[in-house]
Amino acid sequence: MTNREIANIFVAVADMLEIQGEIIHRVLSYRRTAETIAEYPREMRALVAEGKLNEIPGVGKVLAEKIQELVDTGRLEFYERLKAEVPEGVVEMLRVNGVGPKKAKMFWETADITTLDSLEAAAKDGKLRDLPGMGVKSEAKILEGIAAYRRRSTDTRTPLGIALPYAETILARLLEIPGALKGTVAGSTRRARPTIGDLDLLVASEDAAPLMEAFIHMPEVARVLGNGESKSSLELANGLQVDLRVLPPARWGTALQYFSGSQAHNIRLRELALKQGLSLNEHAFSRVSDDGEILCATEEEVYATLGLPWIPPELREDWGEVEAAQAGRLPNLITIDDIRSDLHMHTTWSDGKLSIREMAEAARLRGRQFIVITDHSRSAAVANGLSIERLLTQQQEVRAVDAEMRERYGFRVFHGSEIEIKADGTLDYPDDILAQLDFVVASLHVGLRQPREQVTQRALNAISNPHVDLMGHPRGQLIPDREGADLDMEALFAAAAKHDTALEINSNPERLDLEASYARRAVELGVKICIDTDAHSASDMDLLRFGIMTARRGWIEARSVVNTWALDAFLNWVTPRGK
Ligand code: DGT
Numbered sequence: 001m002t003n004r005e006i007a008n009i010f011v012a013v014a015d016m017l018e019i020q021g022e023i024i025h026r027v028l029s030y031r032r033t034a035e036t037i038a039e040y041p042r043e044m045r046a047l048v049a050e051g052k053l054n055e056i057p058g059v060g061k062v063l064a065e066k067i068q069e070l071v072d073t074g075r076l077e078f079y080e081r082l083k084a085e086v087p088e089g090v091v092e093m094l095r096v097n098g099v100g101p102k103k104a105k106m107f108w109e110t111a112d113i114t115t116l117d118s119l120e121a122a123a124k125d126g127k128l129r130d131l132p133g134m135g136v137k138s139e140a141k142i143l144e145g146i147a148a149y150r151r152r153s154t155d156t157r158t159p160l161g162i163a164l165p166y167a168e169t170i171l172a173r174l175l176e177i178p179g180a181l182k183g184t185v186a187g188s189t190r191r192a193r194p195t196i197g198d199l200d201l202l203v204a205s206e207d208a209a210p211l212m213e214a215f216i217h218m219p220e221v222a223r224v225l226g227n228g229e230s231k232s233s234l235e236l237a238n239g240l241q242v243d244l245r246v247l248p249p250a251r252w253g254t255a256l257q258y259f260s261g262s263q264a265h266n267i268r269l270r271e272l273a274l275k276q277g278l279s280l281n282e283h284a285f286s287r288v289s290d291d292g293e294i295l296c297a298t299e300e301e302v303y304a305t306l307g308l309p310w311i312p313p314e315l316r317e318d319w320g321e322v323e324a325a326q327a328g329r330l331p332n333l334i335t336i337d338d339i340r341s342d343l344h345m346h347t348t349w350s351d352g353k354l355s356i357r358e359m360a361e362a363a364r365l366r367g368r369q370f371i372v373i374t375d376h377s378r379s380a381a382v383a384n385g386l387s388i389e390r391l392l393t394q395q396q397e398v399r400a401v402d403a404e405m406r407e408r409y410g411f412r413v414f415h416g417s418e419i420e421i422k423a424d425g426t427l428d429y430p431d432d433i434l435a436q437l438d439f440v441v442a443s444l445h446v447g448l449r450q451p452r453e454q455v456t457q458r459a460l461n462a463i464s465n466p467h468v469d470l471m472g473h474p475r476g477q478l479i480p481d482r483e484g485a486d487l488d489m490e491a492l493f494a495a496a497a498k499h500d501t502a503l504e505i506n507s508n509p510e511r512l513d514l515e516a517s518y519a520r521r522a523v524e525l526g527v528k529i530c531i532d533t534d535a536h537s538a539s540d541m542d543l544l545r546f547g548i549m550t551a552r553r554g555w556i557e558a559r560s561v562v563n564t565w566a567l568d569a570f571l572n573w574v575t576p577r578g579k
């Protein structure tokens with residue numbers, strides 16, 4: 001059983017419990033454990049073997065037993081029992097906008113509707129409007145919800161790299177409206193999850209009406225899902241849902257904190273508040289004794305009221321950040337200004353769009369001080385990979401560009417390669433050729449679906465080769481559709497630490513590989529991280545911020561990241577490595 005399979009079962013359990021009317025705390029414990037497991041850097045089967053399930057944050061005895069059962073037997077008795085009680089189609093109804101657990105249960109129990117198709121048919125025949133709590137409007141809304149669900153086909157999440165630019169465009173537009181004081185994106189986007197469910201936008205203003213008006217009339221809007229005084233929701237033509245909340249600046253801090261989540265983090269804060277006789281919601285703190293409100297205009301005030309330093313949003317997953325804040329041990333997270341180099345990029349020599357000189361110039365203009373050119377190696381035929389002969393010719397051009405850029409700007413250009421880790425586990429150039437390169441990135445592009453042992457062994461071969469400096473996008477995942485290879489990540493981390501080979505956080509939002517939780521674990525085990533753009537064009541270099549967000553989500557500080565080093569330190573690191 002993979003972590004993802006276990007997580008999916010826990011989500012299904014939460015859905016079914018919710019339909020059955022189970023208390024929300026119990027439902028949430030399954031949901032958040034599912035999220036934690038899905039992103040957990042170690043496999044549940046390994047933790048079970050080591051008796052270490054209790055190390056997973058937020059997992060108590062009951063859930064630990066369930067994980068154990070799934071690992072040991074491949075099934076979960078409790079889940080099987082629930083599945084026999086709650087029809088699959090009723091669970092699917094929860095994915096439809098306008099149908100919550102109470103309504104799904106009601107359709108099932110009072111109207112015997114157990115599939116999405118029969119729900120749709122009933123709505124079309126006008127048979128839902130007379131059911132308890134329903135009406136003509138809510139019936140129409142369910143039809144729309146079903147149509148939207150079918151358009152989404154599955155309930156796929158939107159990649160951060162697509163969602164964040166939308167958020168920025170919409171916010172920029174809203175902030176031009178008179179009275180708008182400030183605005184930001186909250187939710188999972190602010191926490192830099194690699195995929196997001198919906199966008200949560202906040203704007204501070206004393207006058208919400210003109211903002212709401214502009215929001216629901218934007219050209220990208222496919223349909224308005226809700227339009228209220230201080231909150232509106234809509235669906236964009238691409239299927240992305242966007243919520244906008246407008247609130248007075250005096251309440252900015254509590255709202256921003258609340259809607260940034262995560263839910264698990266917010267629950268921890270509410271518990272801390274209660275210990276001080278305060279309740280905390282999106283509007284304010286209230287004294288339990290007399291209901292008196294304490295407003296917070298900034299997030300810093302929210303955290304200070306709880307006796308905590310401000311916690312960066314990327315950490316807010318209840319993965320230990322509250323304890324770290326209490327102990328004064330929050331990490332000093334890396335920022336984009338710490339980055340000095342980019343060690344993985346492509347040119348027209350393989351499948352890139354620009355020449356070596358143009359890539360160097362693009363990097364220089366973005367404030368980088370040195371780069372490595374790493375075109376594809378010979379067996380990557382579709383990417384126009386370089387034969388040994390072309391590689392050596394390319395080196396002359398790199399040296400010439402380096403000499404020129406060094407003279408004019410003090411900017412350096414090094415020669416490397418992104419070599420294929422071939423399906424048989426060998427590397428794409430012989431060692432004597434690798435020895436002539438300044439820097440070597442080894443990547444898995446083929447054979448990603450090989451059995452675990454085989455694909456892991458290939459990665460280990462590459463990591464332990466003394467000429468290899470970096471493993472590029474280690475898991476080979478593509479967001480949102482392709483899962484990474486079935487690699488023994490603990491073995492990779494151990495080898496990378498031992499051989500002093502760095503692992504990449506590839507900044508391209510289609511990759512974000514390593515993901516945050518893996519990157520965090522790698523650093524814990526002493527592995528160096530490279531945050532590269534893998535740019536194939538100048539604009540690709542602007543994707544660096546996604547790599548930085550991912551690193552921050554992985555608790556990573558500048559010192560663990562090779563790209564923050566000055567040239568001397570970089571050369572000291574690569575030079576003794578067989579060159
Ligand atoms: P997403 O959209 O699925 O990627 O994830 P989020 O985290 O953006 O979740 P969303 O959009 O449902 O809600 C935004 C934030 O609002 C969430 O991170 C925490 C807060 N929030 C929403 N519902 C609840 C709730 O029932 N309880 C608590 N404590 N917080 C909530």
Ligand code: CA
Pocket residue numbers: 187188189196197198199200
């Ligand atoms: Ca959201």
Ligand code: CA
Pocket residue numbers: 187198199200243
């Ligand atoms: Ca939302």
Ligand code: ZN
Pocket residue numbers: 344345346418472534
């Ligand atoms: Zn590449």
